[in-house]
Amino acid sequence: MRLGLVAALAASLLLAACGADTKPSALPTEGVTDAMLAAPPEGEWLSYGRDYAEQRFSPLTEVSDQTVSKLGLAWSADLDTARGQEATPLMHDGVLYVSTAWSMVKAYDAKTGALKWSYDPKVPRETLPVACCDAVNRGVALYGDKVYIATLDGYLVALNQKDGSVAWRSEVVPDHQSYTITGAPRIAGGKVLIGSGGAEYRARGFIAAYDWATGKQLWRFHTVPGDPAKGFEDKAMETAAKTWGGDWWKLGGGGTVWDAITYDAKDNLVLFGTGNAEPWNPGANGRNKVGDAANGDNLYTSSIVAVNADTGEYVWHFQETPEDRWDFDSDAQITLAELTIDGRQRHVIMHAPKNGYFYILDAKTGQFLSATPWTQITWSTAMDPKTGRPTINPDARYEQTGKLWVSLPGAGGAHSWHPQSYSPKTGLMYLPANVAGFPYMAAKNWKESPIGFQTAQDSAAVALPAIEAVRQQTLAATTGALVAWDPVAKKEAWRVPYKGPWNGGTLATAGNLVFQGTAAEQFAAYTADTGKLLWSFPTQSGVIAAPMTYAIGGEQYVAVLTGWGGVWDIAPGLLSSKSGIPRNISRLLVFKLGGTAKLPPAPPLNKLVLDPPAFTGTDAQAAHGADVYGRYCSVCHGDAAIAGALNPDLRRSGAIEHADAFKAIVIGGALHQGGMISWKQVVSPDDAEAIRQYVIKRANEDKALGGP
Numbered sequence: 001m002r003l004g005l006v007a008a009l010a011a012s013l014l015l016a017a018c019g020a021d022t023k024p025s026a027l028p029t030e031g032v033t034d035a036m037l038a039a040p041p042e043g044e045w046l047s048y049g050r051d052y053a054e055q056r057f058s059p060l061t062e063v064s065d066q067t068v069s070k071l072g073l074a075w076s077a078d079l080d081t082a083r084g085q086e087a088t089p090l091m092h093d094g095v096l097y098v099s100t101a102w103s104m105v106k107a108y109d110a111k112t113g114a115l116k117w118s119y120d121p122k123v124p125r126e127t128l129p130v131a132c133c134d135a136v137n138r139g140v141a142l143y144g145d146k147v148y149i150a151t152l153d154g155y156l157v158a159l160n161q162k163d164g165s166v167a168w169r170s171e172v173v174p175d176h177q178s179y180t181i182t183g184a185p186r187i188a189g190g191k192v193l194i195g196s197g198g199a200e201y202r203a204r205g206f207i208a209a210y211d212w213a214t215g216k217q218l219w220r221f222h223t224v225p226g227d228p229a230k231g232f233e234d235k236a237m238e239t240a241a242k243t244w245g246g247d248w249w250k251l252g253g254g255g256t257v258w259d260a261i262t263y264d265a266k267d268n269l270v271l272f273g274t275g276n277a278e279p280w281n282p283g284a285n286g287r288n289k290v291g292d293a294a295n296g297d298n299l300y301t302s303s304i305v306a307v308n309a310d311t312g313e314y315v316w317h318f319q320e321t322p323e324d325r326w327d328f329d330s331d332a333q334i335t336l337a338e339l340t341i342d343g344r345q346r347h348v349i350m351h352a353p354k355n356g357y358f359y360i361l362d363a364k365t366g367q368f369l370s371a372t373p374w375t376q377i378t379w380s381t382a383m384d385p386k387t388g389r390p391t392i393n394p395d396a397r398y399e400q401t402g403k404l405w406v407s408l409p410g411a412g413g414a415h416s417w418h419p420q421s422y423s424p425k426t427g428l429m430y431l432p433a434n435v436a437g438f439p440y441m442a443a444k445n446w447k448e449s450p451i452g453f454q455t456a457q458d459s460a461a462v463a464l465p466a467i468e469a470v471r472q473q474t475l476a477a478t479t480g481a482l483v484a485w486d487p488v489a490k491k492e493a494w495r496v497p498y499k500g501p502w503n504g505g506t507l508a509t510a511g512n513l514v515f516q517g518t519a520a521e522q523f524a525a526y527t528a529d530t531g532k533l534l535w536s537f538p539t540q541s542g543v544i545a546a547p548m549t550y551a552i553g554g555e556q557y558v559a560v561l562t563g564w565g566g567v568w569d570i571a572p573g574l575l576s577s578k579s580g581i582p583r584n585i586s587r588l589l590v591f592k593l594g595g596t597a598k599l600p601p602a603p604p605l606n607k608l609v610l611d612p613p614a615f616t617g618t619d620a621q622a623a624h625g626a627d628v629y630g631r632y633c634s635v636c637h638g639d640a641a642i643a644g645a646l647n648p649d650l651r652r653s654g655a656i657e658h659a660d661a662f663k664a665i666v667i668g669g670a671l672h673q674g675g676m677i678s679w680k681q682v683v684s685p686d687d688a689e690a691i692r693q694y695v696i697k698r699a700n701e702d703k704a705l706g707g708p
Contacts, residue, residue: 024190025213028144031161032092037143037187038265043551045091048139048184049419050548052263053336056421057508058549062556063593064511068525068535072595074557075113077106079586083646084544084565087139088184088419088505089588091550095161096559098588099137099184103151107164111552113590117164121151128675129451129636131180132200133567134646135675138259138417139184141192143212150181150194156210158192168215177451178202178252188263188270188309191218195257199275199329200453200635205255205301207272209312219312223274223300224253236314240299246286248298251454254278255301259331259417266347267364269306269315273330273353277301281442282325283399284456297322302330304351304359306366316366321355322389325399326379326440327411327455328355333419335429336363339488341370350487352420352431354413357383357390360487372490374483375414375433379407399442404462410438412501412568419505419546421514426484426528428493430514433481434501436575443631449682452632459630460623463640464574466701471574478578482506482516484531494531500578502568504560505546517543517560519568519579523589540602541585544568559590565646573639577708581605582645608649610703613657617693625694628687632679641698642708651699662692 027034032046040046042059049056063071079085083101090097096110105119128135131152141148146167147159154173159166172194173179178201186193191209199205205223210216225232225241227249232238244253260273277298282288288296302321307314321328330353339348341360348369349361356377360369368388380390398405418432439462446456464474480501484493504517508528517523523543524536542564549558563586569576576582583605615622629641636647643649655661664670666688669678683691702708 024211024218027190028212031145032142034189045089045548045550046142047090048088048141048186049262049333049335052265054262054333055335055337055424056419056506056546057423057510059510060549060551060556061509061511062551062554063509063513063549063558065513065527065534067593068511068513070593071525071535071558071591072593073537073597073599074590074592074595075597076590076599077108077113077115077588079563079588082584082586083563084134084136084569084584085561085563085586086136086182086417086545086566087561088546088548089559089561090140090142091548092142094552097140097142097147098561099140099149100586101135101137101563101565103137103149105140105147105149105159105164108588110550110557119149119159119164121149121155121157123152125675126672126677127153127176127180129677130177130201131182132197132453132635133182134565134570136182136566138182141185141187143187143192146212148185148192150183150185152180152182154179154181154196156185156192156194156215158215170210170215170217172196172208183259183261186261186263187212191309193261193263193270195261195272197256197258197275198252199254199256199278200455202252202454203254203256203278204249204252205257205274207257207261207270207307221307221312221314223255223257223305224298225249234314243297243299244287245289245296248285248287251278251285251448253301257331260334262334262336263309264336264363268309269363270309271304271306271334271349271363273332273334273351274301274303274305275329275331276324276327279454279456280325280327280440281399281446281456282323283442284446288323298324302328302353304330304334304349304361304366318361318366318368318388320351320353320357320359323392325397326407326438328353328413330354332413332415332417335420335422337422337424341488350422350429352415352429352485354409354416355379356409356414358485358487359388370490374431374485374492375435376408398440402442405440406437407440408437409434410436412436412438418503418544421506421508423508423528425510425512427488428484428486428528430506430508431483431485432503432505432516433483435479435481436501437477451679451681453635459634460626463626463630463634466640466698466705468705475575475578478575480519482514482526482531484514496526496531496533498579502544502566504543507547507549509549515547515558515560517545517547517562519543519564521580521583523547523560537591539589540599541583541587542579555592557590557592559588562587562589569644569646571635571639572644573642574708576638576644581607584645608652610651610699610707612651612696612699612703615693615697615700617690617697621690622694622697624687625690625692628683629691629694632682633691641695642702650695651702656692656695656699659689659692663688666691
């Protein structure tokens with residue numbers, strides 16, 4: 001009897017964890033309906049990828065390869081958040097809905113630009129150090145009479161479309177120290193779907209579904225298994241646990257669903273991508289040692305997973321990067337299409353994750369159809385044509401060799417979150433490509449810490465040195481491109497080279513156009529079939545967001561957010577300026593044929609002079625400071641103490657001239673309201689002084705080289 005009660009209690013807990021009541025409220029019959037999301041009205045853009053297939057293809061043709069030269073600015077709106085802007089605006093019934101950094105939402109008259117309402121969830125600025133990659137947000141969702149926003153601090157909020165008032169607010173994340181949300185929600189049959197970020201901290205990945213009308217959680221699917229001693233939520237977690245070693249659950253495991261979510265209405269499946277395993281370095285906690293095998297796959301990280309949209313139950317998975325140790329997330333946008341492959345029409349997934357392969361899978365079953373390198377790859381030497389399992393270059397297992405490994409692609413990915421687009425007219429996929437390597441080295445004697453990144457990388461050892469020849473070689477090898485990829489022929493159709501990486505998402509239209517903004521402060525239109533540049537507009541700021549297009553009264557508009565930021569501005573140090581000195585002017589730009597509006601004059605580029613105090617520490621002290629800086633500071637203030645445009649460049653900070661002032665910030669938390677929290681849990685007064693001396697030493701070395 002006692003065993004029976006225990007079993008019943010365990011079963012009830014598992015049902016509660018998964019969400020036993022999967023019946024949502026009655027579906028809306030007015031406003032934005034399921035039928036409209038499946039087949040959007042020609043002039044509207046109702047969801048992140050425009051339709052369920054997430055093709056980002058518009059049937060509008062007024063703006064075409066024949067008329068785009070007449071495109072001009074119709075109106076613009078300055079945003080009140082000077083961080084990275086990554087959102088795709090949505091348009092319904094003449095209203096343009098936009099999310100900005102810090103998870104704010106604004107509604108504009110789509111024709112005139114008049115602000116109708118705005119919403120600020122008042123995300124605590126102390127959340128910033130917990131967000132791996134800036135205080136960004138990629139967009140809202142529309143359904144019925146509501147607008148849905150997922151906030152950086154881990155909440156899902158439903159707003160009334162009419163006035164922006166809050167209808168309901170639900171807590172999504174288990175805690176607010178390791179989890180943040182930057183992705184756009186998706187809708188599937190009365191369910192609002194969302195995941196979270198945090199795989200560099202202590203997060204356990206998941207995707208959850210919430211009732212559109214009430215905010216009640218309907219189901220939740222975890223992407224990595226939890227503590228085996230507490231039992232598993234389902235068979236999928238029990239199976240996944242066999243591919244993990246060590247005490248993986250103590251750091252959460254990673255596998256976060258921070259972006260890619262696609263609803264396959266044909267098969268009633270929710271398809272989503274998952275992030276890296278945590279920590280990156282699998283040797284740090286033994287997660288790669290499973291049984292007699294040398295390495296564990298660590299399911300379901302760096303994978304595409306399919307679950308039943310009604311219940312959240314596991315259906316299939318395909319792991320794109322087994323035993324991931326390079327941060328090769330599979331969170332890039334997932335696109336559905338009907339393709340003729342080997343003479344047979346197939347309903348397929350097309351996916352270009354970070355790892356450099358272009359995948360085609362059967363959407364219903366997850367059957368592997370092909371994986372083709374579409375950029376330079378060094379971490380993998382071959383691909384099994386039957387199973388889709390990559391052969392890993394032995395040198396890429398850096399935790400086993402103990403040596404530095406520079407990988408192509410790098411942690412930024414050959415293609416990251418920046419949305420791709422697919423044109424059924426040309427049969428081409430348009431990919432924002434990053435050509436950028438990344439250095440990996442396993443940290444020795446690494447131990448987890450209560451705050452900060454938990455990647456187990458030796459960031460100090462791989463920091464870009466103050467050696468001009470090395471700098472120039474690294475800069476020369478770091479570029480970007482717009483790549484048109486033919487998924488059926490499995491080859492590149494055309495390419496537009498860019499000076500640097502981290503350029504914006506793409507939009508394809510029936511007017512034979514592809515639009516894309518760039519890190520070099522341009523918004524451009526190319527012919528979709530050949531890649532010929534037809535038009536461009538100076539944006540005054542780098543563009544990382546994807547454009548969209550809509551029509552009102554037969555007049556077509558094209559909209560894009562500007563505002564440089566995101567991970568490439570924060571972490572890469574010197575490389576963040578490859579496309580030019582980064583500048584953030586956050587705006588919404590809307591264009592139409594014959595538009596005559598003007599932007600105000602661009603402010604001058606801020607070319608600061610390095611004027612550091614003299615280095616008075618010891619080399620040993622600076623070396624220790626480099627270690628501490630690399631682990632806790634570099635993710636926000638830049639590799640080798642060289643910051644991007646958003647966060648302070650410590651080499652130029654007045655605080656480095658005064659030891660007490662520096663400690664008051666780093667340990668005392670004097671600037672916590674601006675996002676610079678206290679690091680006293682992991683940084684001692686001696687550590688803080690060592691960091692200060694390291695920054696001063698680097699500043700003087702960089703000054704000797706002439707900057708930056």
